[in-house]
Amino acid sequence: MYKILILTFLSSLLFHVGCSQSNQVATTKVEETSQKPGPAVEKIEKTEEEWRAQLSETEFYILREKGTERSFTGKYWDNKKDGIYFCSGCNLSLFDAETKFKSGTGWPSFYQPIAKGHVIEYTDSSHGMARTEVVCGRCDGHLGHVFNDGPNPTGLRYCINGNILQFKEK
Ligand SMILES: [Zn+2]
Numbered sequence: 001m002y003k004i005l006i007l008t009f010l011s012s013l014l015f016h017v018g019c020s021q022s023n024q025v026a027t028t029k030v031e032e033t034s035q036k037p038g039p040a041v042e043k044i045e046k047t048e049e050e051w052r053a054q055l056s057e058t059e060f061y062i063l064r065e066k067g068t069e070r071s072f073t074g075k076y077w078d079n080k081k082d083g084i085y086f087c088s089g090c091n092l093s094l095f096d097a098e099t100k101f102k103s104g105t106g107w108p109s110f111y112q113p114i115a116k117g118h119v120i121e122y123t124d125s126s127h128g129m130a131r132t133e134v135v136c137g138r139c140d141g142h143l144g145h146v147f148n149d150g151p152n153p154t155g156l157r158y159c160i161n162g163n164i165l166q167f168k169e170k
Contacts, residue, residue, distance in 0.1 A: 040117070041092065041118060051089070058163050059089065059164050062142060063088065063142055063164050065142075066126075066133070066142040067142075068144075068161060071107055072106035074106075074107065075108075075162035075163055075165060076108045076162040076167055077106050077107055077108050079097075080097075080100075081097060081169050083097050083168050084096055084170070085108070086168065087141060087164065087165070088163075088165060088166050089141040090138045090141070092136055092138040093118060094113060094114055095113060095119075095160070095165075101151055107159050108160045108162045109157050109159055110160065111151055112158075113134075118138075119134050119135075119136070119137060120136075120140075121134055122134075124145065132145060142161075142164075143158075143160050143161065143164065144159045146159070
């Protein structure tokens with residue numbers, strides 16, 4: 001009962017914020033949230049042999065060799081269920097389904113990682129393109145890329161390989 005009351009309170013609070021505040025305030029709120037230092041993520045390091053033994057061939061290709069699955073062929077690009085997406089390599093939570101949106105790309109797309117430090121960005125100049133690579137904060141596994149053409153409230157599009165995600169329904 002107590003939990004229900006809290007949830008009701010939070011929902012009304014969110015509704016209130018969403019409906020009555022200006023865009024500027026909402027944007028600031030997101031920035032504060034994304035900059036807030038979360039609990040430190042402890043790194044996992046394994047040898048190539050250990051990763052090969054643990055991961056499927058596809059997971060190894062994407063996570064450890066920075067591969068990319070073909071669009072519309074991987075997992076979850078069309079998944080609309082409510083839940084959390086975890087890293088296949090180390091089980092760290094990466095994205096909340098609440099931040100997933102329809103991008104039309106054929107890859108699962110999110111506008112924000114679940115917490116700071118869970119998804120880390122690197123400059124990627126391979127293939128003659130200036131892109132920003134995103135990797136798992138715990139196992140350094142390659143996840144995909146982030147682009148600046150996403151929807152509000154962040155304007156970001158985290159384009160992620162579905163085959164290295166594990167979805168758990170809420
Ligand atoms: Zn990981």
